[in-house]
Amino acid sequence: MAGGIKIATIGGGSSYTPELVEGFIKRYENLPVDELWLVDIPEGQEKLDTVGALAQRMVKRAGLPTKVILTTDRRAALDGADFVTSQVRIGRLPARVLDERIPLSHGMLGQETNGAGGMFKAFRTIPVILDFVREVQELAPEAWMINFSNPSGMIEEAILNYTDFDRAIGLCNVPINMHAGIARVLDVDESRLELQLQGVNHFVFATDVFVDGVSVIDEAVEKYAHVSEDEALSMKNFMSIPFSPAFIRGIRAIPCPYHNYYFHTDEMLSEELREFEEGNVRGEVVSRLEDELFEIYRDETLDIKPGQLEQRGGARYSDAACNLIESIHTNRGDIQYVDVRNNGCIEGLPSSSAVEVACRITADGPKPLATGELKPRIAGYVQMMKGFERMVVEAAITGDRDLAVAALEMNPLCPSDKLANVVVDELLEAHRRYLPQFA
Structure with a gap:
């Protein structure tokens, strides 16, 4: 491609696409x-x-020469691409609703990226993404592939350990929200703040906090130990519960919002069971929100990203993808938080595994910043979650039902051996058409 940049977005019909387009425009x-x-x-x-017509109107309004091409021919889209982004949902929102409702029907937390729900989203998604990777290797071997399909960390784990493609980067909006939230708690500009992260996607801790390059972890821990419910790090897609001062001081780190599922399990389960009874599990809420968004997108006079998109749980995802692509393209060398191969960055986790850490972003991709030893106060939990992820990825590749049961039992959100078997079998049956490897 002479001069210009070609970007292929797999899952281009997503409701998030207008945010992606806005990010490229600016x-x-x-x-x-x-x-x-x-x-x-x-x-x-x-x-x-x-969504493609809206994207074309947005580009036209901005007066840019970018061509927005809509297609169902993935090979044509990938051919010669410089960057590939992936934002797919295999089975679409009805599959997410099943991931949430089936575990909840047995009194077990059902969530899109955690526990049984996250495991089955991985089972549906990993084989498909590995097919994408093979096509990228064939048609655009020099492309960087940015994946923000969930569960992002497990998908990165699969690519790193079951392909020889080393140009895939996992992306999540949780560290971005953590960065913004901790800056707010400390009352400093986000540009002055950097985090040291240790952990895996949706199970990550800020183990150090720097303002203007100087560690302020003690001040950050002390202030975060006393945040109100309104100030606690939170996501739009689930309830936020502050942690006790004793817990925050005791671990001397700041947990990401998804730790609510593991450290406030009873409260989260009771809230989700109430939503279950009301027909308001998150997948059902998002389905209604998506219907509203697409109704708005159909307005032929609309030529900007509508404000209602902010209500989707993944707000800032797409902007983060654009930022990452810009930094690689310009060799900017800034710090961003992404899912990459550990390679000794966190001592105490397997070198070949995917971790979520601070990286310097260069034209040669992300360079993880060494964090030293996995902090002993969080190590046991992080290692257990990494073990769970690796079992899930192997089961996704091999279609081993017994391994799926064992993986779910290893997850703290699963209350019993009996329930692990029941929930795995019900979800295998519910998603049968998307799980040929388990046939």
């Missing part, structure tokens, strides 16, 4: 995207057409 000077290919499956054609 970075055009440093990241001149010549062609943005939005690709989806034939079943997603209507959504692709709707």
Whole structure:
């Protein structure tokens, strides 16, 4: 491709796409995207057409020469791409609702990326993403692949250990929200703050906090130990509960919001059971929100990203992807939080495994910043979650039902051996058409 940049977005019919387009528009000077290919499956054609038309209007309004191309031909989209982004949901939102409702029907937490729900999302998604990786290797071997399909960390784990592709980067909006939230608690500008992270996707801790390069972890821990419910780090897609001062001081770290599921399990379960009874599990709420968004997107006078998109739990995801792509393209050397191969960055976790850490972003990809030994106060839990992830990935590749049961039992959100068997079998049956490896 002469001069311009070609970007292929797999899952281009997603409701998040307008945020991605807005991100490319505002970075055009440093990241001149010549062609943005939005690709989806034939079943997603209507959504692709709707969101693609909005994308084209947004680019036109910005007065940019970027061509937005809509297609269901993934190979054409990938051919010669410089960057590939992936934002897919195999089985779409009805599958997410099953991931949430089936465990909850047995009194077990059902969540999109944690426990049984996260495990089955991984089972559906990993084989498909590995197919994408093989196509990228064939058609765009020099491309960087940015994946923000969930569960992002387990997908990165699979790519690192079951392919020889080393240009895939996992991305999540949780560390970005942590960065913003901790800056707010400390009352400093986000640009002055950097975090040291240790852990895995959706199970990560800030183990050091720097303002202008100087560690302020003691002050950060003390202030975070006393935050109100409104100030606690939170996500739009689930309830936020502050941790006790004793816990925060005791671990001398700041947990990500998803730790609510593990350290406030009773409260989270009781809230989700109430939503279950009301027909308001998160997947059902998001389905209604998506219907509203696409109704808004169909307005042919709309040519900007609508404010209602902020209500989706993944707000800032797409902007983070654009920021990462811009930093690679410009060799910016800034610090971003991504999922990459550990390679000794966190001593105490396997070298080949995916970890979520601070990286310096260069033209040669992310360079993880060494964190030293996994902090002893969080080590046991992080190692257990990494063990769970590795079992899930192996089961996703091999279709081993017994390994799936064992993996779920290893997860702290599973209350018993009996329930692990029941829930795995019900979810295998519910998702049968998306799980050929388990046939």
